[in-house]
Amino acid sequence: MNYLLHLLVYFDIYLIVALSLNLVVGYCGLLTLAHAGYYAIGGYAYALLTLQAGWSFLPAALAGAVIAAVLSLAVSLPSWRLKGDFFVLASLAVQALIFSALYNWSMADAPLGSWKNLTNGPFGITGIPRPGLFGWTIATPQAFAIFATVVAAVCAFVLWRLKVSPWGRLLLAMREDELAARGLGKNTRLAKVQAFAISTALVAIAGSLYAAHVRYLDPSSASLDEGILMLSMVIVGGLGNFRGPIIGAAVLILLPEALRFLQLPDALAANLRMLIYGMLLILMMHFRPQGIAGQYRME
Numbered sequence: 001m002n003y004l005l006h007l008l009v010y011f012d013i014y015l016i017v018a019l020s021l022n023l024v025v026g027y028c029g030l031l032t033l034a035h036a037g038y039y040a041i042g043g044y045a046y047a048l049l050t051l052q053a054g055w056s057f058l059p060a061a062l063a064g065a066v067i068a069a070v071l072s073l074a075v076s077l078p079s080w081r082l083k084g085d086f087f088v089l090a091s092l093a094v095q096a097l098i099f100s101a102l103y104n105w106s107m108a109d110a111p112l113g114s115w116k117n118l119t120n121g122p123f124g125i126t127g128i129p130r131p132g133l134f135g136w137t138i139a140t141p142q143a144f145a146i147f148a149t150v151v152a153a154v155c156a157f158v159l160w161r162l163k164v165s166p167w168g169r170l171l172l173a174m175r176e177d178e179l180a181a182r183g184l185g186k187n188t189r190l191a192k193v194q195a196f197a198i199s200t201a202l203v204a205i206a207g208s209l210y211a212a213h214v215r216y217l218d219p220s221s222a223s224l225d226e227g228i229l230m231l232s233m234v235i236v237g238g239l240g241n242f243r244g245p246i247i248g249a250a251v252l253i254l255l256p257e258a259l260r261f262l263q264l265p266d267a268l269a270a271n272l273r274m275l276i277y278g279m280l281l282i283l284m285m286h287f288r289p290q291g292i293a294g295q296y297r298m299e
Helices: 002-028 035-052 057-073 084-104 141-164 166-176 179-183 186-216 222-236 243-259 270-289
Strands: none
Touching: 002 035, 002 141, 002 186, 002 222, 002 243, 035 057, 035 084, 035 186, 035 222, 035 243, 057 084, 057 186, 084 222, 141 166, 141 186, 166 179, 166 186, 179 186, 222 270, 243 270
16 A cells, blocks of 8 residues: 555656646647756755755755756756757756755755755755645655645646746747737747746745655655656657656656566566666657657657
8 A cells, every 4th residue: 555655656746847848848849858957956955954954844845946946047048049959958957056055965964955065966955854734744655645746747737827828829939930929019038037937936836745745855755867868758748748757757657667576587577677668668669659648849
């Protein structure tokens, strides 16, 4: 039972991740690899504020979201001038900077959370408190699964309302023809900044959920592998619609776990599972390149 609850929490976390990334990749048409960096920023902000300042989940997660939204300017401002491969490289540079900062911002003799040892480097942060809300500590797996599902549902509702709003239609118009949208008097630069800020704020909340669930955080949460996994969820599920990222998150979270139940030799199980997993993704992208529920296909 705890295993199923663990999978549910992971699905909730990556549901927020995929839906928030789809706001930029699917609706704006801007391919970014920096999302994992902001996910880690949210997790580290939550860990430090709960450990060092004694904050509860809600203010700590919101503070992480604000920090991530402000730092999203490092990606959204280059998007004004850089397009295509050049923007992807710029976002990759931001991801590398965030990972490097998390990995190296430490000093052996300095206390955790100080200016000299903000992240504890490659050793990570342990003993992250369980989330508390209005004086109630969410201590059991069942309670945390319900809590994570509620947070994911709230984030999904916010993103759905944005999608059907005039602002969401502006993003779709920018994706199709940004020059035409400008010709209609729309401020596309401001819309990009807003989209990146909302996207990174929500993925930071997902990072806070992850830190609260695992109770340990290290720089691997900001790795390029993590960023590619997040992007794969959006692409596999389908770009530019609301249901695509939900399907993509479910497939990429649950499929590797389903492969665990194959009766494979212990010595080869891990490698064979990843090989089968990779082959299934390649076949799916060959026969369904627009994604399982995709409507929009990036050129």
